[in-house]
Structures are given as C-alpha cells and as structure tokens.
Amino acid sequence: MASVHRVAELRDRVRGWKRAGLRVGFVPTMGNLHAGHLQLLTCARQQADRVVASVFVNPLQFGPNEDFDRYPRTLSEDAAKLESVGCDLLFAPSVTEMYPHGREHLSGVRVPALSELLEGEFRPGFFDGVATVVSILFNQVQPDMAVFGEKDWQQLQVVRRMVADLHLPIEIVGHPTAREADGLALSSRNQYLSAQERKLAPLLHRELQRIVDALAQARRDYAALQARAEEQLRASGFEPQYVAIRAPDLQLPTVDAREWVVLAAAFLGRTRLIDNRYLRL
Numbered sequence: 001m002a003s004v005h006r007v008a009e010l011r012d013r014v015r016g017w018k019r020a021g022l023r024v025g026f027v028p029t030m031g032n033l034h035a036g037h038l039q040l041l042t043c044a045r046q047q048a049d050r051v052v053a054s055v056f057v058n059p060l061q062f063g064p065n066e067d068f069d070r071y072p073r074t075l076s077e078d079a080a081k082l083e084s085v086g087c088d089l090l091f092a093p094s095v096t097e098m099y100p101h102g103r104e105h106l107s108g109v110r111v112p113a114l115s116e117l118l119e120g121e122f123r124p125g126f127f128d129g130v131a132t133v134v135s136i137l138f139n140q141v142q143p144d145m146a147v148f149g150e151k152d153w154q155q156l157q158v159v160r161r162m163v164a165d166l167h168l169p170i171e172i173v174g175h176p177t178a179r180e181a182d183g184l185a186l187s188s189r190n191q192y193l194s195a196q197e198r199k200l201a202p203l204l205h206r207e208l209q210r211i212v213d214a215l216a217q218a219r220r221d222y223a224a225l226q227a228r229a230e231e232q233l234r235a236s237g238f239e240p241q242y243v244a245i246r247a248p249d250l251q252l253p254t255v256d257a258r259e260w261v262v263l264a265a266a267f268l269g270r271t272r273l274i275d276n277r278y279l280r281l
C-alpha cells in the first residue's frame with residue numbers, strides 16, 4: 001500500500017486508475033483505526049477496484065472545549081491495519097495541506113436541513129466542519145463511491161444530503177455499526193473510558209434496545225420512552241444529552257410510522273458516547 005501526504009501525489013495515483021477505467025472507493029477517517037473502520041474498508045474493497053483511505057484529524061469539527069489536542073494519532077499503526085485489509089492508498093495530509101490559506105476565512109459547506117438538530121444542538125458547528133472537510137476530500141480523491149459508518153447516523157444523513165444537493169456523482173454507502181461482544185459500539189473514544197466506565201458503557205446501547213423492543217411491541221408513546229431511557233441512564237451514572245426516537249431521515253416520527261432510528265448521546269465521566277438503533281417493522 002502506498003502512503004501519500006500531498007494532494008498532487010494523491011491526484012496522480014487516482015488519475016491513473018480512472019484512466020484505466022477502475023472504480024475508486026473511499027473511506028474517510030480520523031485515524032486511530034479499530035475493527036469498525038476496517039469493516040468500512042472491507043465494504044469499499046468489495047464494491048470498488050481501488051480503495052483510498054484518508055487519515056486526517058479535522059480541526060474544523062472540534063469545538064473549543066473538545067478533544068482535538070488529545071484525539072489519538074496513531075498513523076503508523078493505522079497504515080499497517082489499512083494494508084492488512086487491502087487498502088490501496090493512504091492519504092494522510094497535514095492541516096496546512098488541507099487548509100493552505102488558513103481556516104479563518106475558509107469557504108465552507110453547510111447542510112442546514114440536518115445540522116442543527118440532535119448532535120448539532122450540542123456540538124454547534126460540528127456538521128459544518130464535517131460537510132466542509134468531506135466535500136474537500138471528495139474533490140481531492142474524486143471517488144466513485146464512499147463508505148460511512150451508521151454509528152454516526154446523523155453524519156451519514158448530512159453527507160447523503162450534501163451529495164444530493166451538490167449533485168456530486170458519488171455513491172454513498174452506509175455500513176452497520178460494529179460492536180463489542182457486550183454491545184458497546186466501537187469508537188476511537190472508547191479508550192478514554194476508565195475500567196469502571198467501560199463496564200457501564202454498554203448500558204447506553206441496552207437502553208436504546210429497550211426502546212426498540214417497546215416500539216416493536218406497538219408502544220408509540222415516544223416522549224415517555226425517551227424520558228424513561230434518559231432517567232435510567234442518569235441513574236446509572238451517565239449524563240444524557242438526548243435520547244431521541246426519529247424517522248430514519250431524522251424528522252419526528254408519526255404515530256403510524258413503521259421505521260425508526262433511536263439515537264442517543266451521553267457523557268460517561270469525560271467521555272462522550274453516541275449510539276443508535278434502527279428498527280423497521
């Protein structure tokens with residue numbers, strides 16, 4: 001697997017593949033790769049002739065009090081993992097390579113329809129940072145398809161909407177969340193958890209599953225289900241930010257809905273965890 005750090009080198013390689021008529025798949029990441037990321041790579045590998053992964057910890061999508069500085073950076077381990085799943089090219093640009101004119105007056109991409117609710121309410125500007133960096137990466141890599149994890153459900157919807165609004169000729173593929181044996185969704189941030197917090201962490205997914213079970217048993221008292229889950233999480237030591245029962249496009253569900261996604265974000269100590277469960281009847 002080749003590794004490049006400059007946009008010009010990336011473009012050279014991809015141009016050669018495109019000229020040969022090959023389909024290019026792309027998996028954008030912030031590195032510190034775990035089995036969940038590698039599943040995204042394997043998915044891209046199955047659907048494309050060549051696969052590019054990017055590793056870039058994007059400062060635009062971190063708030064002032066968030067973990068940009070302590071976000072784990074493990075590039076050489078990431079490269080070995082990417083190679084083990086058949087990635088063809090690693091693109092690992094510096095901040096200057098990505099934002100050569102600085103970040104202050106950077107042209108940006110916004111997806112207003114989806115950026116202010118749920119995650120956007122608690123992480124203002126987060127989805128502007130994501131939409132901007134993903135559109136820059138799409139312009140740099142020019143993939144035919146790109147894979148995103150369903151763990152970040154709202155991010156996946158934001159990317160889909162951006163691609164539709166901007167008429168980008170890129171197929172967006174969502175891949176199911178990878179979980180530990182006890183149900184905890186894999187995340188680079190899980191490593192911030194203390195041993196005690198790690199034991200409690202799967203309760204987040206269990207509360208979401210409890211709501212999914214209730215929906216499957218015809219409960220439609222959405223507000224009560226959300227409130228009870230928040231209460232249970234609080235009683236177990238979490239600080240929930242939201243538990244929300246939504247339609248898959250994140251709008252409020254109707255009482256005759258047949259499809260839902262139940263999403264939550266909660267702090268456990270200093271670690272912010274997010275998760276979601278999807279149900280279709």
Ligand code: PAF
Pocket residue numbers: 028029030056058061130133134152155
């Ligand atoms: O999901 C992530 O890791 C990031 O938000 C992404 C899509 C790589 C953009 O920085």
